[in-house]
Amino acid sequence: MYRWLLKYLPKPYAFVLIFIWYLILIMMVAYTVDMQPGRFRYLHW
């Protein structure tokens, strides 16, 4: 993904998009792990 963005976009735009893309993915994983029963929910403040 990051290779593709770096290829087709100017670097500053590509870096911002890569950052947002990875942040979304990490938040998706963190959210679903956090949703598991029996856990203290860090993301539900």
Added chain:
Amino acid sequence: MRLQALFLAVILFTSPLIWRVPNYWKANIMAAITFILLAWIAPTSVLLMLSVAFLQWLVWKYDFIKSGRIKVIVTVFLPLLPLLVYKWKFATGQWLIPLGLSYYAFRQIHVAFECYKAEMQKPALLSYFQYLLFLPVILIGPIHRMPDFQRSLRRMKWNASQYSDGLERILYGLVKIDFLGNFLFSTQLTQVARGVSSHALRLYLEVIAFTGNTYFQFAGFSDLAIGAGLVWGIRVMENFNAPFMATNMQDFWRRWHISLSSWCRDYVFQPLAALSRNRWIALISAMLVLALWHEISLRYIVWGTVQAVLILLTVYSRKKTPAVSGFINGHPVGRWIGRIWVFHLFAFSCIFIGSENIASLGTNFKHIFH
């Protein structure tokens, strides 16, 4: 998942060490880390793996069996015996299967066949252990091949983009397992299904949830293995190639769990087709081996047979109705019809493995079609 998380953490923390040491030591250190971790978590597994590998090596090294055929039978039988015993005992609810046995037994059988075919040299004991003790693929495959592993080992050179590809792949794997598999398909879609009043629709949604969850879990774990392999500098073979983009069942099995289906093609289908001169017998046998590898049970035998019949029907319909087959495989609209058809065929065949017994299988089908 906890075990996989531990393995991933070990791989990530030890990766700077792997990249710092001279090339000669890399494989040994990777094997040593794997050995220590496995000896701590699953001593039975590592003992079984290494003792079978050692016995195979003894047969190769000291030519006390002269006949090549008997030699291959012995070296295939050595890993096959514990695999069958443990799978059978597991099926009857008596024993647990040692960690990763299904995968490393098939790797050992692969090496035995390749040595027999003289496609590769009989391995030295150390390089054989290095191949078997490769942490990223221990838990849930893929069944990578030894020549590929050794090639990758020879070409090992620091490559920042390969390392970041590995990290990205791990992240994609986690998203597939946690978000798409566990959250969307397993939790959310199942909840939606429970709220539906129609029996047929509920079961249909449950079948879709089961199939989607199975795919994302399995593809996610394969991504983790491939990503972790890249972080350690080894390129592991791909295990899934967008299987639900396949337009027929034959194509589907070239894209789903590639390492296992190609194993069955190379070591069951091709030898049996050559021996029996009947590719249908060879195909059914290959699909049965593929099914029984998952679990020794009646439901998997039925599932494997159904898969074989679906492939046979694909080949048969290609011959009998070339126009329809050409439309399905060639036309853009036809390709999408084929993809939806293949997805549903596979999803509905999964009812056989999702059902606990024949009675619940009958009830499931009855609810869908009534």
